[in-house]
Amino acid sequence: MTGFLIQRLLQAIVIMAVMSVIVFAGVYAIGNPLEVLLPPEAPQDIRDAVIKRFGLDRPLWEQYGLYIYNLFQGDLGRSYIYNEPVLQLIFGRLPATIELVLTSVIGALVIGVPLGIWAGYRPNAFSSRAIMAVSILGFSVPTFWIGLILILTFAVNLGWLPSGGRGDTVEVLGVAWSVFTLDGWSHLILPATNLALFKLAIMIRLARAGTREVMLSDTVKFARAAGISEGTIIRRHVLKLISIPIATVFGLELGSTLAFAVVTETIFAWPGVGKLIIDSIQNLDRPVMMAYLILTAGLFVTINLVVDLVYALLDPRLRRRAAP
Amino acid sequence: MTILTVDNLVTQFFTRSGVVTAVDGVSFDIKRGEIVGLVGESGSGKSVTGFSLLGLVDQPGRVTSGSIRLGGEELVGKSDRDMRAIRGARIAMVFQDPLMTLNPVITIGAQMRLAIRAHGAVSRRAADERAAEFLTKVGIREARARLSAYPHEFSGGMRQRVAIAIALLLGSELIVADEPTTALDVSIQAQILDEVRELAAESGTALLWISHDLAVVASLASRVLVMYRGKIVETGPTSKVLAAPQHAYTAGLLASLPAMATPGTPLSVFRPETMTVERPEPVALPPSPSAGQPFVTVTNAVKHFVPSRTLGDKIAAKITANPGQPTVKAVDGVSLTIAKGETLGLVGESGSGKSTLGRMIAGILAPTSGTVTMDGAPVMEGGRKAGTRIQTVFQDPFASLDPRMRVGDIVAEGPLAHGLTNKSDRVAYVAGHLSRAGLDPGLATRFPHQFSGGQRQRIAIARALAMQPEVLVCDEPVSSLDVSIQAQIINLFLELKRDLNLTILFISHDLSVVRHLSDRIAIMLNGRIVEEGITETVYETPQDDYTKRLLAAVPKLSAAA
Numbered sequence: 001m002t003g004f005l006i007q008r009l010l011q012a013i014v015i016m017a018v019m020s021v022i023v024f025a026g027v028y029a030i031g032n033p034l035e036v037l038l039p040p041e042a043p044q045d046i047r048d049a050v051i052k053r054f055g056l057d058r059p060l061w062e063q064y065g066l067y068i069y070n071l072f073q074g075d076l077g078r079s080y081i082y083n084e085p086v087l088q089l090i091f092g093r094l095p096a097t098i099e100l101v102l103t104s105v106i107g108a109l110v111i112g113v114p115l116g117i118w119a120g121y122r123p124n125a126f127s128s129r130a131i132m133a134v135s136i137l138g139f140s141v142p143t144f145w146i147g148l149i150l151i152l153t154f155a156v157n158l159g160w161l162p163s164g165g166r167g168d169t170v171e172v173l174g175v176a177w178s179v180f181t182l183d184g185w186s187h188l189i190l191p192a193t194n195l196a197l198f199k200l201a202i203m204i205r206l207a208r209a210g211t212r213e214v215m216l217s218d219t220v221k222f223a224r225a226a227g228i229s230e231g232t233i234i235r236r237h238v239l240k241l242i243s244i245p246i247a248t249v250f251g252l253e254l255g256s257t258l259a260f261a262v263v264t265e266t267i268f269a270w271p272g273v274g275k276l277i278i279d280s281i282q283n284l285d286r287p288v289m290m291a292y293l294i295l296t297a298g299l300f301v302t303i304n305l306v307v308d309l310v311y312a313l314l315d316p317r318l319r320r321r322a323a324p
Numbered sequence: 325m326t327i328l329t330v331d332n333l334v335t336q337f338f339t340r341s342g343v344v345t346a347v348d349g350v351s352f353d354i355k356r357g358e359i360v361g362l363v364g365e366s367g368s369g370k371s372v373t374g375f376s377l378l379g380l381v382d383q384p385g386r387v388t389s390g391s392i393r394l395g396g397e398e399l400v401g402k403s404d405r406d407m408r409a410i411r412g413a414r415i416a417m418v419f420q421d422p423l424m425t426l427n428p429v430i431t432i433g434a435q436m437r438l439a440i441r442a443h444g445a446v447s448r449r450a451a452d453e454r455a456a457e458f459l460t461k462v463g464i465r466e467a468r469a470r471l472s473a474y475p476h477e478f479s480g481g482m483r484q485r486v487a488i489a490i491a492l493l494l495g496s497e498l499i500v501a502d503e504p505t506t507a508l509d510v511s512i513q514a515q516i517l518d519e520v521r522e523l524a525a526e527s528g529t530a531l532l533w534i535s536h537d538l539a540v541v542a543s544l545a546s547r548v549l550v551m552y553r554g555k556i557v558e559t560g561p562t563s564k565v566l567a568a569p570q571h572a573y574t575a576g577l578l579a580s581l582p583a584m585a586t587p588g589t590p591l592s593v594f595r596p597e598t599m600t601v602e603r604p605e606p607v608a609l610p611p612s613p614s615a616g617q618p619f620v621t622v623t624n625a626v627k628h629f630v631p632s633r634t635l636g637d638k639i640a641a642k643i644t645a646n647p648g649q650p651t652v653k654a655v656d657g658v659s660l661t662i663a664k665g666e667t668l669g670l671v672g673e674s675g676s677g678k679s680t681l682g683r684m685i686a687g688i689l690a691p692t693s694g695t696v697t698m699d700g701a702p703v704m705e706g707g708r709k710a711g712t713r714i715q716t717v718f719q720d721p722f723a724s725l726d727p728r729m730r731v732g733d734i735v736a737e738g739p740l741a742h743g744l745t746n747k748s749d750r751v752a753y754v755a756g757h758l759s760r761a762g763l764d765p766g767l768a769t770r771f772p773h774q775f776s777g778g779q780r781q782r783i784a785i786a787r788a789l790a791m792q793p794e795v796l797v798c799d800e801p802v803s804s805l806d807v808s809i810q811a812q813i814i815n816l817f818l819e820l821k822r823d824l825n826l827t828i829l830f831i832s833h834d835l836s837v838v839r840h841l842s843d844r845i846a847i848m849l850n851g852r853i854v855e856e857g858i859t860e861t862v863y864e865t866p867q868d869d870y871t872k873r874l875l876a877a878v879p880k881l882s883a884a885a
Contacts, residue, residue: 002644007636216382218424225378225419226439226490227412236438240429315429316474 001312001319008308012301019297020071024064027289036284037080054080067290077287081280086291090273095175096166097265097272101257103179103192108199109250116207117234117242123212131204138201147194147267154190162187164269191268195261199253206249210242217241243314251307259296327497327530328354328377333390333400335369335376346372346385348554354498359524359531361541361562364551365577365806370534373551374500377532378415379407395497413443416491420503422483426475432459432486433471439490458489463519480674481512485519492523502534509673509833514877517544536806538577539879542566550574566881572599579603580811582840583881587859590818591811591840604815612843614858618661619827620685620795625694627655627680654680656851657694662795667821667828669842669859671835671874677851679799682831686716686797698795712742715788719800721780725772731758731783732768739790753790761786762816778809785816795827796820802837810837817841835878839863847871 037050051057055066070077076086119128155163167187169176178184214220215238223233262274273292280288312318335347346369354360364370375381377392379399392399394414399407411417419425427435436455440446446454452471459467462485475483484504491499501520505513521544524531535541541548541562548565550558550573558571569575576594578584579601585591590604631649633641641648655677662668672678683689684696687709696703704710718724725734735754739745745753755765761782772780781801788796798817802810814837820826821841832838838845839859846856847870855868866872 002646003634003637003640003648005636006639007634010636218419218421219427221380222417222419222425222487222490223427223438224380224408225411225417226442227408227410228438228442229408232438232442236430236434237427241427317428317476 005305005308008305012305015301016294016297020068020294021064023290023293023297024067025060027286027293028060028063031284033080033284033286071294076291079280079285079288081283081285081288086287089288090276090291090295093271093273093276095177096270097258097261097274099177099179100188100191100195100265100270100272101254101261103188104194104196105199105250105254105257107192108196108203108253109246112200112203113207113239113246116204117211117238119204120208120211121215121234121238123208132208135201135204138197138204143194143198144263144267146197147191147264150190150194151267161190163190164267166271191264191270194268195257195264199257202249202253203246206246207242210245211238214238214241240314244311247307247310247314251303251310255300255303258299325356326353327356327395329391329393330377331391331393333373333376333392334388335372335381335385336388337385339384345554347376349390350551350554350556351390352549352556352559354530354532356497357524357528357530358547359521359533359545361545361548362532362534362551363536363538363541363548363577365536365808367553368551369554370551371502374417374502374532374534377498377500378411378417379404380411380417409443412439412491412496413494414496415498415500416494416496418484418487418491418499418501418504421507422475422480422487423507425487426483428475431472431474432478436471436486436490436493439493443494454493455489458493459486461492461523462486462489463515464489481508481516484508484516488516488520488523492527492529495527496529498530498532500532500534503536504533505540506535506537510835511673511873511877513540514879517879520544537879538566538581538807539583539881542881543879550577572601576601577807578881580807581836581881582811582814583836585840587840588818590815593811593815594808596808612858613663613665614843616663616666619664619666619699620662620829621695621697622658622660622681622685623695623697625655625658625681625684625691625696626653627677627684627689628653628692653851655684655691658848658851658853659694660846660853660856662827662829664794664827665821665825666844667830667842669838669845670829670831670848671833671838671845672848673833673874676848678831678848681848682716682797682799682829685795685829686714688716712738712744712791713793714795714797715791715793717781717784717788717796717798717801719803721777721784721804722772724784725780725787727772730769730771731775734772734783735768735787735790738787739792742791744790744792754786757786757790758783760789762812776809778805778812781805781813782816785813785820789820789824793826795829797829797831799831800833801830803832803834814840835863835875847874 033054034047034050034056038047055063067077078085079089082089115131119131122128151163154161165187166178166184168181168183169178170180172180178188219237219241220233223237260274261272262278264270265272265274266278276288277292279285280292330353331351333347333350334345337344337346348369350373352360362370362373372381372385376387377399379402381387387400390400394410399410426432433452433455437448437451440451440454455471456467459470464470464482464485475486478486488504505516508516517540520531523529533541533545545562547560548562549556550565550571552573558565558569558574565574566578569578573594576592579592580594582591589606593602593604595602629652631651633648637648640646658681660668670678670682680689684691685703687696687703690704690707698714702710703714732751732754735757736745736750739753740750751768754768758765758768763779763782763786772783775783802813805813817828818841821828830838830841842859844857845859845862846853847862847868848854849870855862855866855871862871863875866875
């Protein structure tokens with residue numbers, strides 16, 4: 001197990017190194033930031049001064065080296081557009097995305113797994129068929145369209161909930177959060193629902209498939225033969241046996257939602273990092289793009305590492321590798 | 325005192341293609357402390373009978389009529405809630421595969437606590453004490469500490485002991501044991517049979533022992549029920565039934581056993597269509613070729629499996645001073661020879677290295693050191709199997725045949741690739757080899773799933789024969805088959821030996837099958853051969869201690885007679 005974790009850490013370092021090269025080269029390839037930074041009629045001497053200031057005259061590898069050097073100093077550069085340190089910019093927006101994503105992913109888990117277990121436990125019941133039909137909708141209807149329908153129904157027609165923005169926020173640990181105010185929740189609930197639907201469908205399907213398989217296993221038959229009640233069998237046996245694929249997908253979904261909640265954030269005017277990255281791509285704001293992509297890669301690597309640790313917690317057979 | 329009376333029990337499955345009657349009017353009773361054997365082949369309804377007693381028949385099946393009375397109380401028609409109070413407390417069950425029955429992600433202690441608390445509120449402390457007490461009873465040392473262990477930290481035999489302990493926990497009057505020793509090695513099986521006999525006598529618990537293995541039942545049960553196609557066709561004291569079977573099916577089952585026949589003679593085959601036993605004419609086998617020149621030669625073969633170590637593993641080993649997984653010495657210095665036309669039986673328990681040795685001889689696996697040659701030439705060249713003169717038949721005919729290929733294509737694939745036949749001759753070529761293996765050549769266009777286990781093993785044999793091999797490596801080829809089918813396949817091997825002068829390495833854990841087919845046998849333990857010699861000599865006068873123990877552990881039909 002220890003060896004496995006060390007191996008994973010080494011892999012993570014390699015992945016981050018390769019990722020930074022690809023991102024740097026890729027961002028370099030798309031457009032010249034001078035066109036955004038300067039008006040078309042700017043004179044040549046100002047042009048030269050700006051080029052020199054941002055180091056754009058140096059060879060690519062030198063620019064890359066400087067970038068990595070600064071990165072290790074904790075300096076990811078300043079945004080061309082906002083003229084603010086990039087880190088400050090991203091971390092200012094991150095809490096909004098984190099609370100939106102965690103609410104939706106955890107909501108999907110807490111609602112989806114029990115529904116999926118029920119659908120797997122009673123595959124022929126009407127309620128199970130209804131759950132599965134809804135989950136197909138969650139898969140097949142595009143997110144943006146559901147978002148629009150939610151706004152149309154709850155904000156425009158019924159007028160129950162606001163259609164966008166974060167609402168009131170409270171400072172906790174020096175960061176602004178919406179989840180701790182009632183008004184914040186009223187703003188959060190629609191985008192979180194919108195983001196959760198797809199994940200909910202996946203959780204339902206995973207839990208259902210796992211439950212159907214486990215219910216037919218000898219483990220469950222043996223537990224029944226010992227007179228253990230169905231409720232206990234599901235809580236103590238089934239839930240633990242189906243948890244590994246769920247943990248895997250939960251980790252992947254968490255990462256991809258954090259990185260790509262863009263569509264939902266745009267529709268609900270949610271001021272998270274998704275909106276920031278879209279703006280920075282449009283404005284060719286290189287430092288923001290770079291920092292965002294590298295942070296995203298780091299996020300995925302970290303989540304995968306945590307998922308591996310969770311595996312070992314869930315399945316004692318994987319811990320065995322540590323034993324001599 | 326009778327504790328269980330089953331009267332005219334009928335269990336049916338309501339499938340889409342119609343009603344299947346798995347248990348068809350079964351009646352029997354069991355007395356307190358009695359061990360009753362329930363014997364039958366796969367599909368006879370013996371397991372469904374066991375599940376019916378606990379009210380645990382899977383959907384779409386259910387008990388449709390009859391009665392099951394436990395101490396005078398009728399169980400048929402009881403609600404699931406009422407049945408749950410009986411399961412585990414008054415009737416318990418032990419299953420075949422302890423690997424599958426215990427939950428791999430929950431500790432043994434927690435699983436035992438769940439079973440205890442299912443029948444009443446008990447403090448954790450008291451539950452643990454009770455669990456440890458029963459683990460000790462079934463022979464698990466330091467039981468208290470072992471409660472926090474997970475199933476994978478126990479060996480197969482130990483796991484089955486844990487399952488038995490769970491069944492005993494609440495003092496059940498009856499334990500239904502469904503093939504509980506089938507997945508275990510003979511020596512472990514012998515220990516568990518002894519322990520079960522003692523436990524039953526000590527606690528007064530009655531046992532319904534379901535098994536396909538007549539010898540196991542003979543060594544354990546005082547009374548036996550023989551089941552065939554959902555009905556009990558014969559019942560009586562074990563010794564009487566085995567010595568003088570009244571029903572044709574029982575007689576057929578007994579006659580099919582290699583242990584009941586003279587080694588090397590064709591076995592009797594039971595024909596269910598006519599309910600008769602066919603006794604084939606004895607065939608004259610050529611005199612034992614064991615004295616001939618070595619044809620296959622294994623010299624000091626070693627196979628070590630070194631666990632693959634990543635860079636991370638190496639660093640971890642340095643930091644924690646823990647070397648990680650050790651090298652597995654599967655085969656650790658084996659030398660043997662097989663003469664032309666000879667059959668060598670290779671016997672050993674699980675983990676002895678017999679399959680690894682077989683794969684090295686078949687040219688599928690390269691030895692770590694040492695050599696394997698056939699007819700003077702190495703069986704592997706440049707890391708690949710050399711030539712087609714050695715072929716293999718595997719244990720599981722369900723896994724070894726590609727389910728998406730037609731039988732004819734399966735048989736023709738190798739010969740076509742090696743130019744042994746061509747496109748225009750292939751139908752006749754395949755037909756010839758299918759009939760050689762005892763199959764109707766007209767079935768060549770079907771898929772493997774349309775055949776029974778025994779027929780599939782014939783297909784696997786036909787596939788091997790179609791390569792025109794001189795050496796056949798057979799790894800447990802009859803282990804997954806029912807006794808009556810097993811007899812047919814053994815007879816097929818005898819015919820092949822006689823007609824084709826094949827050199828055969830026959831790997832098996834079943835000592836009676838090996839004895840029946842082999843000219844010479846070798847016994848493996850921990851990667852080494854501990855004894856080798858002419859079959860009858862080894863069986864009659866074993867020299868090595870392990871061989872003696874192994875032979876003594878085999879349950880014998882005569883034990884009860």
